[in-house]
Amino acid sequence: MSSQEKHQYWSSLIEQQKQSGISITQFCAEQNISYQTFYTWAKKLRTQPEPQQLQPLIVTDTSVVSENVVTLTLANGLRAQLPIHLSASQIQHWVAALQ
Incomplete structure (x- = not known):
């Protein structure tokens, strides 16, 4: 098991x-x-931490592309533009904050 x-x-x-x-x-x-x-x-x-819940991110190709940011669109409709140099943990922090 x-x-x-x-x-x-x-x-x-x-x-x-x-x-x-x-x-x-x-x-x-x-x-x-x-x-x-x-x-x-x-x-x-x-004493276990709450399990993480996955949230889908929608990736779309847009005509306006910036080399310095990544745009995240969450399933709940919120959109965030984050600096491209963020680490995975920093991105996770922002996604959690936006939910």
């Missing part, structure tokens, strides 16, 4: 326990899973 599959599996189990209305001890016994492992994953998933 891949790391992502494990995260999804344990996230699902933890959510099932919350919705079940029974204690964690009883839930673990019924599911035949280790109480300690359940708590380890619960803690691990609580």
Whole structure:
């Protein structure tokens, strides 16, 4: 099982326990899973950063081209002209800010 599959599996189990209305001890016994492992994953998933969401960027060829900027058009309609020399992390920062 891949790391992502494990995260999804344990996230699902933890959510099932919350919705079940029974204690964690009883839930673990019924599911035949280790109480300690359940708590380890619960803690691990609580401290995980939010997953990144991909947003589509629309790339179009325009007649007005500037050698010094890149124009990004986000799916939500916002458009930004960014200096061409920005690093990938700086571009990610701007895209996140525009969403």
